[in-house]
Amino acid sequence: MRFLLTTEQRAFADSLGSMLTAADTPSVIRDWGRGDHVAGRALWRRIGQAGLFALAAPEAYEGVGPLPVELVVAFTELGRHAVPGPLVETVTATVLLTGLDDPGPAKRLVPALVTGESTATVARSGSYALDGDTATTRLSLTADGALRLAPGHGPVRRSLDPARRLTILHPDGELLAASTPFAHALLWARLATAAQALGVGLALLDRTVAYVRQRTQFGVPIGSFQAVKHRLADAKVALEFARPLVLGAAVTLDPADVAAAKVTACEAAYATARTALQLHGAIGYTAEHDLSLWLTKARALRTVWGTPGECREVVLSGGGHRS
Amino acid sequence: MDLTLSPADEAFRAEARAWLDAHVPAEPLPSLETEDGFAAHRTWEAELAADRWAVVSWPEEYGGRGADIFRWLVFEEEYYAAGAPGRVGQNGISLLAPTLFTHGTQEQRARVLPPMATGETVWAQAWSEPEAGSDLASLTSRAVRTDGGWRLSGQKTWSSRAAFADRAFGLFRSEPDTPPRSASLARAVPPSPHQGLTYLMFDLRAPGVTVRPIGRLDGRPAFAELFLDEVFVPDEDVIGEPGQGWRIAMSTTAEERGLTLRSPGRFMAAADRLAALWRERGRDPLARDRVADALIGARAYQLFTYAAASRSTAGERLGPESSLNKVFWSEYDIAVQETALDLLGEEGEQADTDWSESYVFSLAGPIYAGTNEIQRDIIAERLLGLPKGRR
Numbered sequence: 001m002r003f004l005l006t007t008e009q010r011a012f013a014d015s016l017g018s019m020l021t022a023a024d025t026p027s028v029i030r031d032w033g034r035g036d037h038v039a040g041r042a043l044w045r046r047i048g049q050a051g052l053f054a055l056a057a058p059e060a061y062e063g064v065g066p067l068p069v070e071l072v073v074a075f076t077e078l079g080r081h082a083v084p085g086p087l088v089e090t091v092t093a094t095v096l097l098t099g100l101d102d103p104g105p106a107k108r109l110v111p112a113l114v115t116g117e118s119t120a121t122v123a124r125s126g127s128y129a130l131d132g133d134t135a136t137t138r139l140s141l142t143a144d145g146a147l148r149l150a151p152g153h154g155p156v157r158r159s160l161d162p163a164r165r166l167t168i169l170h171p172d173g174e175l176l177a178a179s180t181p182f183a184h185a186l187l188w189a190r191l192a193t194a195a196q197a198l199g200v201g202l203a204l205l206d207r208t209v210a211y212v213r214q215r216t217q218f219g220v221p222i223g224s225f226q227a228v229k230h231r232l233a234d235a236k237v238a239l240e241f242a243r244p245l246v247l248g249a250a251v252t253l254d255p256a257d258v259a260a261a262k263v264t265a266c267e268a269a270y271a272t273a274r275t276a277l278q279l280h281g282a283i284g285y286t287a288e289h290d291l292s293l294w295l296t297k298a299r300a301l302r303t304v305w306g307t308p309g310e311c312r313e314v315v316l317s318g319g320g321h322r323s
Numbered sequence: 324m325d326l327t328l329s330p331a332d333e334a335f336r337a338e339a340r341a342w343l344d345a346h347v348p349a350e351p352l353p354s355l356e357t358e359d360g361f362a363a364h365r366t367w368e369a370e371l372a373a374d375r376w377a378v379v380s381w382p383e384e385y386g387g388r389g390a391d392i393f394r395w396l397v398f399e400e401e402y403y404a405a406g407a408p409g410r411v412g413q414n415g416i417s418l419l420a421p422t423l424f425t426h427g428t429q430e431q432r433a434r435v436l437p438p439m440a441t442g443e444t445v446w447a448q449a450w451s452e453p454e455a456g457s458d459l460a461s462l463t464s465r466a467v468r469t470d471g472g473w474r475l476s477g478q479k480t481w482s483s484r485a486a487f488a489d490r491a492f493g494l495f496r497s498e499p500d501t502p503p504r505s506a507s508l509a510r511a512v513p514p515s516p517h518q519g520l521t522y523l524m525f526d527l528r529a530p531g532v533t534v535r536p537i538g539r540l541d542g543r544p545a546f547a548e549l550f551l552d553e554v555f556v557p558d559e560d561v562i563g564e565p566g567q568g569w570r571i572a573m574s575t576t577a578e579e580r581g582l583t584l585r586s587p588g589r590f591m592a593a594a595d596r597l598a599a600l601w602r603e604r605g606r607d608p609l610a611r612d613r614v615a616d617a618l619i620g621a622r623a624y625q626l627f628t629y630a631a632a633s634r635s636t637a638g639e640r641l642g643p644e645s646s647l648n649k650v651f652w653s654e655y656d657i658a659v660q661e662t663a664l665d666l667l668g669e670e671g672e673q674a675d676t677d678w679s680e681s682y683v684f685s686l687a688g689p690i691y692a693g694t695n696e697i698q699r700d701i702i703a704e705r706l707l708g709l710p711k712g713r714r
Binding site: 001002003004005006009069205209212213220221223224225226228229230232233234236237240241242244245247248250251252257260263264308309312313315316318319320321 | 324325326327328329332393591592594595598599611612614615616618619620621622623624625626627629630632633634636637644647650651696698699700702703704706707708709710711712713714
């Protein structure tokens with residue numbers, strides 16, 4: 001028993017964090033939301049070079065994985081910097097393709113995902129595909145289990161999170177597999193989303209703490225008021241109890257643990273977003289303020305790859321601690 | 324990252340489980356907060372101690388098994404999963420004993436710990452006073468020097484277990500030149516109210532002690548007021564240096580809020596029982612989310628504790644983060660008990676059931692061991708770095 005990150009795992013998170021801090025993500029996010037993907041794709045390649053997408057792919061496909069703990073560490077940093085793009089979907093596509101009986105599609109598509117040269121999106125039929133307009137590889141999964149390479153997509157729809165571009169994939173296209181096991185890929189999708197949400201929440205807390213320390217009213221920083229402190233303390237409690245669930249789920253990859261991590265991290269991030277908005281006051285309610293980039297993402301992540309209700313259902317069907 | 328226990332730890336788990344299976348009373352004991360129940364729980368402590376299960380984390384010389392923190396967590400998981408009785412010795416075991424291990428003398432440990440382990444001596448805490456609650460440092464009960472010891476005078480209150488316990492521990496102002504906070508505020512350069520306090524143990528049946536039990540919400544005497552009139556305490560019952568009581572007590576309260584007061588095993592067992600109740604009662608869809616959250620919260624608390632224990636084992640000290648713990652478990656506990664009572668419907672109103680007893684007990688959680696408002700101040704100021712302000 002040693003439920004602690006190693007020095008190497010921490011160093012990996014720190015170096016990714018430094019790279020993302022230097023990348024000035026707010027301007028990248030705003031470009032991405034407008035459909036200008038140049039800066040975003042450049043950042044994506046750097047993230048690929050840092051080894052992030054290799055964590056989900058086995059060595060046979062030029063990856064180093066599967067390394068779910070490293071993956072959640074990395075996704076927490078991606079969330080902290082609100083990096084745009086189909087990050088979770090690229091990981092999910094990698095797990096999905098490398099899990100097929102026929103290694104052909106993975107041999108063809110995964111190596112470029114691992115390096116960051118390509119991006120991927122995945123959608124089950126009837127669901128939105130994130131960033132289908134820019135993804136190199138568009139996977140659509142139909143109800144009968146067929147996996148296809150979608151040739152195109154419908155019009156881009158706006159998300160509450162302006163960095164997320166929602167598309168419906170065209171239903172036809174090359175058949176990659178007639179019967180596709182999706183449950184394992186869904187675990188990775190939920191796990192990566194949970195970690196991303198945790199990072200979003202941590203960033204919202206950091207930004208709000210910084211704001212209430214410098215914002216003065218009645219002659220003192222508003223952060224000296226108990227009404228303000230206690231809301232932030234509650235956000236801290238929620239995030240610090242979500243964190244071990246996310247890491248624990250990465251260790252066990254148990255469906256109930258993963259679902260618990262997903263719902264808890266997303267709810268903690270969302271509660272922190274509400275607090276962040278309230279404590280920033282009117283300035284926080286503007287699209288112009290960078291806080292909005294995290295606020296809106298906290299909302300969007302709650303319902304992707306498993307709503308709170310679906311995740312709780314999985315937890316209950318897991319049977320509890322002594323099943 | 325490794326969440327697996329060693330084969331030796333799993334063997335320990337099996338041994339604990341087998342013992343508990345053979346010994347846990349088939350019928351629940353009467354309420355701990357009654358005279359009969361208190362006596363029955365004391366007998367249970369003796370039964371635990373006889374086979375060295377009362378204080379597994381203590382060194383063997385005091386009746387323990389020298390278990391590390393992970394084994395202690397395993398024991399707690401098994402203990403509560405087996406539905407074993409509440410621990411009447413909890414105050415002494417989780418508050419006083421750690422203080423004695425850190426700040427006590429060899430003589431004190433040898434004298435105090437073995438009868439604590441067997442339940443022969445049950446300890447009550449004596450922190451709060453009528454005018455010193457959250458602002459504990461403003462306490463005014465006094466310890467005055469006398470031949471061979473001290474004389475204690477004043478009033479303590481909300482003293483858990485004192486109605487039926489044998490001895491108590493608490494803080495007393497031993498240096499009259501360091502006045503309590505209210506008086507010190509008037510001075511230009513006030514001495515800290517935290518100075519001049521002494522940590523003492525005393526006998527609840529000593530001459531000069533009057534114990535007046537207080538009925539908690541359900542009327543049961545779970546705590547008491549203590550009136551002290553020139554109560555003699557020998558020097559051997561001072562813990563640490565006279566005047567250093569605040570520092571010593573704070574190390575105790577950090578333990579109380581931190582790893583050892585409420586183990587995850589307790590909440591994992593409660594969540595599993597709640598989920599079983601929900602299934603038995605027809606899986607009410609309106610309660611579904613709350614039941615799921617109880618399971619999730621217990622797992623979160625377990626993993627949070629494993630992380631804290633791993634850091635502690637790696638040599639890190641757990642500081643103000645114990646306040647996160649206290650806010651979490653105290654609010655979690657109430658949510659679980661409330662959900663159970665709601666599921667029970669009209670039966671949930673009944674007093675004297677396991678669930679109603681647990682519910683009443685849980686309501687005190689956000690108040691004792693430092694109110695959750697104080698904990699949130701600590702989180703905001705010491706973990707988030709927000710400026711101090713008026714309380």
